[in-house]
Amino acid sequence: MKLPVNATKKYDIVSFPSFDFLAVEMKKKARGKNVLIVSDDNVAPLYLEEVKSALSGFFVHTFVFPAGERSKNVDTYLKIVGALAENGFVRQDCVLALGGGVVGDVAGFAAATYMRGISFVQCPTSFLAMIDSSVGGKTAVDLPQGKNLLGAFYQPDLVYIALKTLSTLPEREVRCGMGEAVKYAFLSESVTPELLKRGVTEELIFECLKIKADIVEKDEFDKGTRAFLNLGHTLGHAVEKLSDYSLSHGECVVKGLAKIIDMSVKKFSLSEEKKQKMISLLALSGTEPTLPFGLQEVLAETVHDKKREKSGVNFVLLKDIGKPTSVLLTAEEAEALLQ
Numbered sequence: 001m002k003l004p005v006n007a008t009k010k011y012d013i014v015s016f017p018s019f020d021f022l023a024v025e026m027k028k029k030a031r032g033k034n035v036l037i038v039s040d041d042n043v044a045p046l047y048l049e050e051v052k053s054a055l056s057g058f059f060v061h062t063f064v065f066p067a068g069e070r071s072k073n074v075d076t077y078l079k080i081v082g083a084l085a086e087n088g089f090v091r092q093d094c095v096l097a098l099g100g101g102v103v104g105d106v107a108g109f110a111a112a113t114y115m116r117g118i119s120f121v122q123c124p125t126s127f128l129a130m131i132d133s134s135v136g137g138k139t140a141v142d143l144p145q146g147k148n149l150l151g152a153f154y155q156p157d158l159v160y161i162a163l164k165t166l167s168t169l170p171e172r173e174v175r176c177g178m179g180e181a182v183k184y185a186f187l188s189e190s191v192t193p194e195l196l197k198r199g200v201t202e203e204l205i206f207e208c209l210k211i212k213a214d215i216v217e218k219d220e221f222d223k224g225t226r227a228f229l230n231l232g233h234t235l236g237h238a239v240e241k242l243s244d245y246s247l248s249h250g251e252c253v254v255k256g257l258a259k260i261i262d263m264s265v266k267k268f269s270l271s272e273e274k275k276q277k278m279i280s281l282l283a284l285s286g287t288e289p290t291l292p293f294g295l296q297e298v299l300a301e302t303v304h305d306k307k308r309e310k311s312g313v314n315f316v317l318l319k320d321i322g323k324p325t326s327v328l329l330t331a332e333e334a335e336a337l338l339q
């Protein structure tokens with residue numbers, strides 16, 4: 001399948017069964033000869049050799065770091081840009097992210113900043129990265145003070161999905177991506193419960209991507225409606241940090257979404273029927289929605305979230321399924337809705 005994204009940079013998201021067409025797709029865009037494949041030590045043993053051999057005609061370099069959110073830091077970033085400099089990369093050359101959202105975010109930030117921006121290709125290998133993080137141009141690393149605090153908007157030149165990579169994705173990571181897929185189902189009825197029930201399919205991936213691309217095209221630099229993509233994330237990020245990243249991003253989004261349902265029901269006096277419809281939709285994520293920490297603790301952490309404004313914290317609430325809305329709440333107002 002193919003989906004064009006009309007951001008300030010125009011690019012395609014393409015899917016193929018394997019990496020066989022990667023070089024062909026890259027040559028449509030790339031002018032440089034050097035490619036640095038950035039991957040983690042779970043994904044690299046599975047796919048690095050295959051990607052290297054698919055990239056005939058390019059000079060391929062590799063950088064592999066330990067898997068996991070803890071690697072999404074300044075140290076990994078500096079090592080990647082260091083590798084680019086040592087190997088004489090110039091602007092036309094390319095960084096290729098082969099992995100999940102962690103690889104994509106840190107490799108993307110390196111691509112965005114090395115020589116003020118070099119060519120960048122996303123090869124997402126996790127379900128979450130396929131439907132979310134590889135598209136839209138948000139790149140970042142975490143700081144000790146919080147997630148994604150150092151980053152840049154930088155659209156890729158190509159997003160290449162090799163569907164075969166899903167076959168090795170651990171069950172927990174599939175559920176993690178389902179958390180984000182359910183988020184899209186809350187944002188638009190085009191991701192139906194029936195589609196979610198069929199599990200990870202190419203159709204589900206592209207239905208989610210259509211929603212993401214549409215929102216990104218309308219508000220690339222996150223000044224308004226792009227905030228809708230943060231549905232469940234404001235509380236979710238706080239839970240993720242409190243768990244010291246032992247809970248996955250998607251799991252935390254589901255826990256955040258559960259609280260958003262409670263808050264929305266209270267704020268907009270939603271009917272019992274609407275509430276039950278939302279709860280059933282959330283259950284399709286397959287993740288336990290209860291908060292593993294006290295409300296006070298989660299709210300205190302939320303205040304540190306980067307989405308806070310001087311006068312309060314921005315929450316995306318739901319007037320109904322498919323009807324998100326941004327609401328600025330003081331900590332006291334949020335607490336009252338959460339009680």
Ligand SMILES: NC(=O)c1ccc[n+]([C@@H]2O[C@H](COP(=O)([O-])OP(=O)(O)OC[C@H]3O[C@@H](n4cnc5c(N)ncnc54)[C@H](O)[C@@H]3O)[C@@H](O)[C@H]2O)c1
Nearest residue numbers: 042067100101102103125126128129133138165168169249
């Ligand atoms: N940039 C954005 O717009 C955006 C959006 C959502 C999330 N994110 C970020 O994405 C990250 C989460 O992404 P993620 O869930 O992909 O995490 P991840 O990159 O840590 O991948 C999850 C795990 O799956 C493994 N893995 C990935 N693909 C695999 C495969 N095909 N086979 C076997 N193992 C595989 C990884 O090694 C890792 O252990 C977070 O840092 C989050 O902040 C960014």
